[in-house]
Amino acid sequence: MSHNSTLAATQLKQLIYYHLDNESPDNANFLAERLNSIDPRNPDSSHLLALTNYRLRRFKTAYDCCQKPGANGRHLGCAYVLALVCQELGKHNEGIAALEKARSLWQGRSHWGKHTESSTRHIPDAAAVNTLLGKLWRGHGDSRRAGDCYIEAHKSNPFTWEVFQGLCDMGAEIDVSSSFRMTTELASSISSASASISNQETVKDELIPIAPVPNASNMNSVHALTPTNDPFNPVKNGADLVAQAQSNFLLPRIKSKGIFGNNISKPTSQSSWDTPTANGTSGDEDVEMGELQQEAASAEEVPAAPTRRSRTALQRLGLDAGKDSQKARAATIRGQTKPSSESVDTDDATNAAQNRRLQHKRTISGHSAQIPDAETITSAPRRSNRLFSQITGSKTISRAPADSNSLTAAKRDEAKKAKATGTKGRGPAQVGRVVSGNRKVMPPSTTEVKDTRAPSRTSTAPPVPLQKQALEATLAVEMASTESLLATFRSLGAAYYLLSRYQISSAVDAFKALPLAHRESPWVLAQLGKAYYEASEYSSAEVCFAKILKIQPTRTEDMEVYSTVLWQLKKPVQLAFLAHNLRDLAFNSPQTWCAVGNAFSLSREHEQAIACFKRATQVDSGFSYAWTLMGHELLTNEEFDAALASFRKGVGSERRGFGAWYGLGKCYERMGKWEEAQRHYRIAFGINPSNPVLAVCIGVIMEKLGHPKAALTQYSHALSLAPNSALARFKKARVLMGLKHYADALVELEVLKNLAPEEANVFFLLGKCFKGLGRRADSVRTFTTALNLDAKASQYIKEAMEALDDSDEDDMDDD
Structure with a gap:
């Protein structure tokens, strides 16, 4: 691929991510096609093309795009998108195989703290992949492996609620008190994320030079590091402006530490001085001076590096350093590539730029600094000269005789003293003293006064222990916040776990x-x-x-349960209103068609209800609730084979859907297959042991099988679960009467009479009980009450009244 094609591919990738982050999948898909046309062999192109098609719900197209690079597991993005598509298409085994082959690419990966408003990741981490693997194994029917994947995902990221919910829905035994805790993986992820953020801030501080606050003592020496005013690269003409701008954008990012003196090599025996910068840092010095050796190395490594003055500080001061000065001069000549004429231009440009900067400087009090005339600026010494003169003045070390430049240095000192009127009353600046060949800072003499200059970059930065304490404090706050969130999740998880059980x-x-x-x-x-x-x-x-x-008026989730609640309460108006609203909100959602089907079922239009439930299953074939409701409607129409098929579909979609298991038991009961009915009832009761209706159904089957005592146990258990269950109490009373326990049956019937005062069967059974106890008058009275409540059953009630004298007759109505 050509150079232009490579640049175009890079730009296209950035644009694709831009549109994906801004929820524009159509634009992203169009650009992904262009990228795939330019670079079809790159798996990144296939990944982005498949991802955009998946966002557009073009699952088969996405499968074709990422099948080849994703099936071999060499590209994690393609493998992940392939697994997502396989989940939608029902190809669970293929998706599992792709993720397992790419295990080395995602195992141990954590993106904690990397998804922010300004950054994102389009490649998943271990928690996301384990979550998807759990879904695929669950869809495949292997609950054990699905649970293992969910557990691993929960360890990596406890805030993945879908993982905990999946474990609960599968019926896994969970210790909620131990869940949503600070795991080792989470703690390490938080620590690494905090450390990376701290490093980014530190690097940002290093990359963005901060000029010290200008005052009267450093007004002439402060440099604002801007693209148009660089103390390391003064501007000479329009041609150099482009080179300077390029260096200003490249150097702080690539060679920032080398430029600002953070990675200075070991000093040589000579001591070469230059202007101290506000960003010069060193581990042992307060002010770091740039060396000519380092300058030459930087000039060789970075072509765009700025040039320095050709004369050394010793020469400007008029001192003869002997061999040391010659070595420094030689190093300067080797490190520079410009002719001597350019150095003169550089000095002039530097003085002019300094004059322009002084026009914008302000003192600490906020007033504009005094602007000296051009002659004073020209004759003013550089700050390094002042500092060196102060240091040499405080030392008693003998120097070689001054050369011809000493007169110039003296004139500059005099001009500096005449100019610096704003520093009246201030002592000379104090800097660390450097011994040749040794970087250790010597203690200042007692005659020296404290430094009144603005602090350098190193002096303004907090010490390492303070930085460590700040990092530890930030980490402690983040840990406490995470613990608080985990406590909230733990409360929600405990409640949901109890509901799932x-x-x-x-x-x-x-x-x-x-x-x-x-x-x-x-x-x-x-x-x-x-x-x-x-x-x-x-x-x-x-x-x-x-x-x-x-x-939330636009909510459609869980509205199918609400429609069933209204069906149970026999509220057709409210149910029809709910169905109309859902149809307007989401016409193609399974919840909508379930609500419409319940509305038709309540109005006894069973064929229309079956059609609506079938439509819900067509919209979402894995919606177990729709299969269950359709099975009950088919059972009402006595279409047993179709009902069995519908209930089996419901069980296949959700193994713990006890409603579908109950429907299978009811079908077999209606078909007279007692053993099969009992087995399915018990499976449903094992899933939901708190449902009294299932216990009653098991009791009825036990009666059919000729086990009244076992049935009595089931009815008693149902009453312990729901004391106000009229059906369970009626069944229990009837079994007690069959066992000739009339006194116990009478107690149950007296309670039942208060629960269902208008139920004819209750009074009919109570008359039978009075007959068994020999209370003929009470029996006639209760039979008469039953006759008044249900005239349609008059034939059965009259036959029972005529048979009062037959003590051995026990013609109890099964209904």
């Missing part, structure tokens, strides 16, 4: 114990409404779902 009363209490902000959220209200529905408290469930629609 059908411990209804405990689940209701757990949801009510949540903070008000969470308790009034739509999701919590939906779970609370489903809990009331499972407990057959339909009025309370209706209140919860009605509150959800007030908070």
Whole structure:
């Protein structure tokens, strides 16, 4: 691929990510096709093309795009998109194989703290891949491996709620108190994320030079490092401006530490001085002076590096350093590539730029600094000369005789003293003293005064212990915040786990114990409404779902349960209103068609209801609730084979859907297959042991099989689960009468009479009980009450009244 094609591919990738992040999959898909046309052999191109097609729900097209590079497991992005597509297309084994082959690419990877408003990752980490693997194994039917993947994902990222919910839905035994805890993987991810953020801030501080606050003492020496005013690269003409701009953008990013003195090589025996910069840093010095040796190395490594003055500080001061000065001069000549005429231009440009900067400087008090005339600026010495003169003045070391430049240096010192009127009353600046061949800072003499200059970059930076303490404090705050979030998730997880185990009363209490902000959220209200529905408290469930629609009128999730609640409460108007609203909101959602089917079922239009439920299964073939409702409608029409097929589809979609198992048991019961009915009832009861209806159904089958005592045990258990269950109490009373336990049966019937005062069967059975106890008058009275309540059953009631004298006759109606 040519150079232009490579640049075009890079730009296209950036544009694709831009459109993906801004939810423009159509634009991203168009650009991905262009990228794939330019670079068809690159798996990155296939990944982006498949990803954009997946976002557009073109699953088969996405499968074709990423099948080859993703099936071999060499590209994680392609393998992940292939697994997502295989989940949608039902090819679970192929998706699992692709992710397993790419295990070396995602295992141990963590993106904690890397998804922010300004950064994102389009390649998944271990938690995301394990979550997808769990879904694929679950779709394949292997709950054990799905659980293992979910557990690994939960260890990597406990905030993946879908993982915990999947474990609960599969019926896994979970210790909620140990869940949502700070794991080793999470703690290491948080620590590494905090460290990386801290490093980024540190690098940012290093890459962006900060000029010290200007004052009267450093007004002439401060340099603002801007692209148009660089102390290391003064501007001479328009041609050099482009080179300078390029160096200003490249050097701070690539060679920042070398430029600003952070990676200075070991010093030589001579001491070469130059202007101290505000960004010069060193581990042992307060002010770092740039060396000519380092300058020459930087000039060789970076072609765009700025040039320095050709004369050394010793020459400017008029001192003869002997061999050291000759070595320094030689190093300067070797390190520079410009002719001597250019150095003169450089000096002039530097003085002019310094004059322009002084026009914009302000003192600490906020007033504009005094601007000296051009002659004073020209004759003013550089700051390094002043510092060196101060240091040499405080030392008693003998120097060689001054050369011809000493007169110039003296004139500059005099001009500096005449100019610096703003520093009256201030002492000379103090800098660290450097001994040739040794970088250790010597202690200042007692005659020296404290430095009044603006602090250098090193002096303004906090010490290493303070930085470490700040990092530890930030990490502690983030850990505490994470622990707080985990505690909230733990409370939500405990409540949902209780609901998934059908411990209804405990689940209701757990949801009510949540903070008000969470308790009034739509999701919590939906779970609370489903809990009331499972407990057959339909009025309370209706209140919860009605509150959800007030908070979130456009919600469609869990509305199929609300429609069933209204069906149980026999409220056709409210049910029809709900169905119309859902149809306008989401015409192609399975929840909508379930609500419409329930509305038709309540109006006894069973064929229309079956058609609606079938439509729901066509929209989402894995929607178990629609298969279950359609099976019940088919069972009402006595289409047993079709009902069995529908219930089996429901069981296949959701193994723990006890409603489908109950429907299978009911079908076999209606068909007279008692053993099969008992087996399916017991499976459903094993899933939901708190449902009294299932216990009653098992008791009925036990009666059919001729085991009245076992049936009595089931009825008693059902009453312990639901003391107000009229059906369980009626069945229990009838079994007690069959066992000739009339006194116990009478106790149950007296309670039942208060629960169902208008039920003719209750009074009919009570008359039978009085007959067994020999209370003929009470028997006639209760039979008469039953006759008044249900005139259609007058034939059976009259026959029972005529048979009062037959003590051995026990013609109890099975209904």
